Structures are given as structure tokens and as C-alpha cells.
Amino acid sequence: MRRPSAALVLIVALLMAVPAVAGPFEDATKAYERGDYKTAYRLIKPLAEKGSPQSQYNLGLMYASGQGVRRDYAEAAKWYGKAADQGNAAAQYNLGFMYSNGQGVPKDYAGAVKWYRKAADQGIAPARYNLGHMYASGQGVPQSYAEAVTWYRKAADQGDASGQFNLGLMYSNGQGVPQDNTEAVKWYRKAADQGDSSAQYNLGLMYAMGHGVPEDSAEAVKWYRKAADQGDAFGQFNLGLMYALGKGVPQDYVLSHMWFDLATSRFPASEKERGELAKSNRDLAASKMTPAQIVEAQRLAREWKAKKAR
Numbered sequence: 001m002r003r004p005s006a007a008l009v010l011i012v013a014l015l016m017a018v019p020a021v022a023g024p025f026e027d028a029t030k031a032y033e034r035g036d037y038k039t040a041y042r043l044i045k046p047l048a049e050k051g052s053p054q055s056q057y058n059l060g061l062m063y064a065s066g067q068g069v070r071r072d073y074a075e076a077a078k079w080y081g082k083a084a085d086q087g088n089a090a091a092q093y094n095l096g097f098m099y100s101n102g103q104g105v106p107k108d109y110a111g112a113v114k115w116y117r118k119a120a121d122q123g124i125a126p127a128r129y130n131l132g133h134m135y136a137s138g139q140g141v142p143q144s145y146a147e148a149v150t151w152y153r154k155a156a157d158q159g160d161a162s163g164q165f166n167l168g169l170m171y172s173n174g175q176g177v178p179q180d181n182t183e184a185v186k187w188y189r190k191a192a193d194q195g196d197s198s199a200q201y202n203l204g205l206m207y208a209m210g211h212g213v214p215e216d217s218a219e220a221v222k223w224y225r226k227a228a229d230q231g232d233a234f235g236q237f238n239l240g241l242m243y244a245l246g247k248g249v250p251q252d253y254v255l256s257h258m259w260f261d262l263a264t265s266r267f268p269a270s271e272k273e274r275g276e277l278a279k280s281n282r283d284l285a286a287s288k289m290t291p292a293q294i295v296e297a298q299r300l301a302r303e304w305k306a307k308k309a310r
Helices: 024-033 037-050 053-065 074-087 088-103 109-121 125-137 145-157 161-173 183-195 195-207 218-230 233-245 253-264 269-286 291-309
Strands: none
Touching: 024 037, 024 088, 024 145, 037 053, 053 074, 053 088, 053 218, 074 088, 088 109, 088 125, 109 125, 109 253, 125 145, 161 183, 161 195, 161 269, 183 195, 195 218, 195 291, 218 233, 233 253, 253 269, 253 291
């Protein structure tokens, strides 16, 4: 079963519409919204220096993104810290992320957990997901699948797609909960319906294997295609396989070649063997095709890449 990405989620929010200080804060917000970041920075900094937590958070965000000022992660962490100490949940979350990744501060998983927890306790869904990830991986806390499930579920119940996908994964693998394919499918579907490509791929896999749902190759193809169309290498590989075998779709070596070809360059370095297998499968499909069909498959792959680049 597909493993979750190690990447955590970062909150990137615009200046809040609710003013911390009337007048200048509202002017800063309007300047930011029209893309005049230098004016927004000029107006927001004095408010931050006077102790407005919302302004401190927004100033940190501008330093982190390099909007209106040179990007400076150390300054971003400084201002997030000031806002976080005053209880600003978004700042607490972003400060946790910076500790997780060593941006502007030394990497410190225990520090990340501290701030994720504060934000999670205020109901920030991505903080709850990331806290679950820390428990699942044992970063900054003793490894505990049961605790990971607790926090993934809190995020999932708020509609967070990453939380839903990872909760589904825990049910698939029986980690922190009894193994339950029906529950896994339930949570994969929720995340897949929000466009999570990993969940779409895993849902396709569940239909292909008949785990938690009746086996249905056409449904498997449907979900593999959704993942593949987003550039997911696993989805592209399995979609190529379905076309090669004629499962859920009419057998079509041109489309099989196309999807295998796309997958070859999209697998991460950690999946080198899968990338090599995609290449071998592409070449095997080519051995069953005419030269004209190979040209057609290559054209389709180029067109897909061009469309994706737009």
C-alpha cells in the first residue's frame, strides 16, 4: 500500500480581514490584496512592533514569502514567535513548521511538536495532521500509531484531506487501529473527492484488489486516471498497466505506452526500481506496436506534458 509523503503541511494565509488595529491595519490589508506588498510591509511593521499579534503574524508571513521585503526565514521565525507567544494559532502552527524544517531556526522536532500542539489545541486542522505525522514517525515524541490516529482523525473530521488520507492508510495497515479495509476506503474516498492524488491512487488500488469494496476494474481505472491526470507516477504506472492488460478498459498499447512513458520520469529517487519497471513496461508495449503507433504514443505523452506545464 502506498506510503504517506514525509512532507508536512504549511499554512500560507493572506492578511486577515479582521483588523487588529483599525485604520493602518485595514490599509495594509487593502495594499496586500492589490499586490502592493511594499506598502503593506511599511504599514504593518509599526503595528507589529507595537505588539499586535495579528500584525506580527502577517509580518512573519511577509518575511517568509519575500513579499515587500527580502525573504528572511530568521525574521519570519522571530515574528511568528512573538505572535505565537500571544496565542495566535496560525503563528504557532507556522513556527512549528519552521522548527520541523530548520527554516530560520535550528531544526528541532520537539520544538515543532510543542507549537503544533498549541495550534492543534486551538483547532487548526493542518496542525492536527502534522502532529499526527510526528507521532507516526516518532519525531519529537515517542513513536505512537495510536496517538497518530487520534490526531489524524481530528484533522480528518474537520475535512482535512491529508488527515483523511493518512487515517485511511492507518486502517489499511492496521496501525493504531484494527485493520479495516472498509474504513480505509471510506477515508480514502473522502480525501480523493477533494482531489488528493495519493488517495485517488489508493482508492483505485482498493477497487482493483477488491479490498473493502467489490472488485471493479472500471472503478479502479477511474481513480487511477484521476491520480494520473494530476501527474501522480503511481497512478500513471497502474493506468498504463490496465491498458496493457485490457482490465477496466479496452486493451490499448498506445495509451499503455503513453502512461508508462510519463511515469518513467515522475517517480522520485526513492522509487528508482519502480521507475525502471515503468521503462521496461513501456518498452515491452513498444515491442507489440507498429512504428506509427509508437510515434502516436510519444505525441500523446508530449501533449500531456505541454498541457500540464500550462
